[in-house]
Amino acid sequence: NAGVMQNPRHLVRRRGQEARLRCSPMKGHSHVYWYRQLPEEGLKFMVYLQKENIIDESGMPKERFSAEFPKEGPSILRIQQVVRGDSAAYFCASSPRIGEEGYTFGSGTRLTVV
Amino acid sequence: GQNIDQPTEMTATEGAIVQINCTYQTSGFNGLFWYQQHAGEAPTFLSYNVLDGLEEKGRFSSFLSRSKGYSYLLLKELQMKDSASYLCAPKGGGFKTIFGAGTRLFVKA
Numbered sequence: 001n002a003g004v005m006q007n008p009r010h011l012v013r014r015r016g017q018e019a020r021l022r023c024s025p026m027k028g029h030s031h032v033y034w035y036r037q038l039p040e041e042g043l044k045f046m047v048y049l050q051k052e053n054i055i056d057e058s059g060m061p062k063e064r065f066s067a068e069f070p071k072e073g074p075s076i077l078r079i080q081q082v083v084r085g086d087s088a089a090y091f092c093a094s095s096p097r098i099g100e101e102g103y104t105f106g107s108g109t110r111l112t113v114v
Numbered sequence: 115g116q117n118i119d120q121p122t123e124m125t126a127t128e129g130a131i132v133q134i135n136c137t138y139q140t141s142g143f144n145g146l147f148w149y150q151q152h153a154g155e156a157p158t159f160l161s162y163n164v165l166d167g168l169e170e171k172g173r174f175s176s177f178l179s180r181s182k183g184y185s186y187l188l189l190k191e192l193q194m195k196d197s198a199s200y201l202c203a204p205k206g207g208g209f210k211t212i213f214g215a216g217t218r219l220f221v222k223a
Binding site for chain 1: 211
């Protein structure tokens with residue numbers, strides 16, 4: 001049973017380009033969470049999604065960032081017109097339901113904006 | 115508001131016991147997690163407390179006091195591989211898990 005799959009593992013983008021980060025949750029998990037981690041800092045919550053629904057996007061920057069979790073396919077975190085400050089590790093986590101289970105995290109996508 | 119406070123770094127000796135403290139303030143409370151994160155890797159789940167008291171799981175134990183907004187992670191019989199960051203993560207209202215900046219633990223021989 002594969003864990004949470006994120007790709008790409010590393011992504012380099014020039015300023016102004018778009019970045020698309022993908023996350024396939026564990027089989028049977030319908031809740032997906034995206035977190036951003038800057039070097040030497042903690043994980044910052046960005047968005048919580050269920051299939052076809054954004055439940056909580058209170059951590060998402062108001063501009064340039066969007067997320068979706070379609071009925072079919074992976075969850076996508078999209079960053080338009082990237083800037084150097086977007087360089088970070090982006091982790092996706094999934095859980096089967098809201099409850100006592102901890103999240104299972106993917107290996108992350110390390111975005112570097114040059 | 116939401117706030118999580120844990121020490122930035124700790125150092126301990128192989129074979130010893132170390133306690134990592136965490137105080138938190140959240141809007142609502144639905145339990146508290148501890149995660150371990152090795153440098154450059156994803157966090158991995160260690161423990162979950164929702165009621166007051168101590169939960170023991172092998173070499174790792176976690177304690178919670180909801181009235182005090184306080185938790186600790188206890189690591190026994192430290193091994194070199196325990197060198198990592200330990201993240202205190204309360205789950206607030208809306209079932210959103212908030213992560214602290216983490217405590218970097220260095221285990222020395």
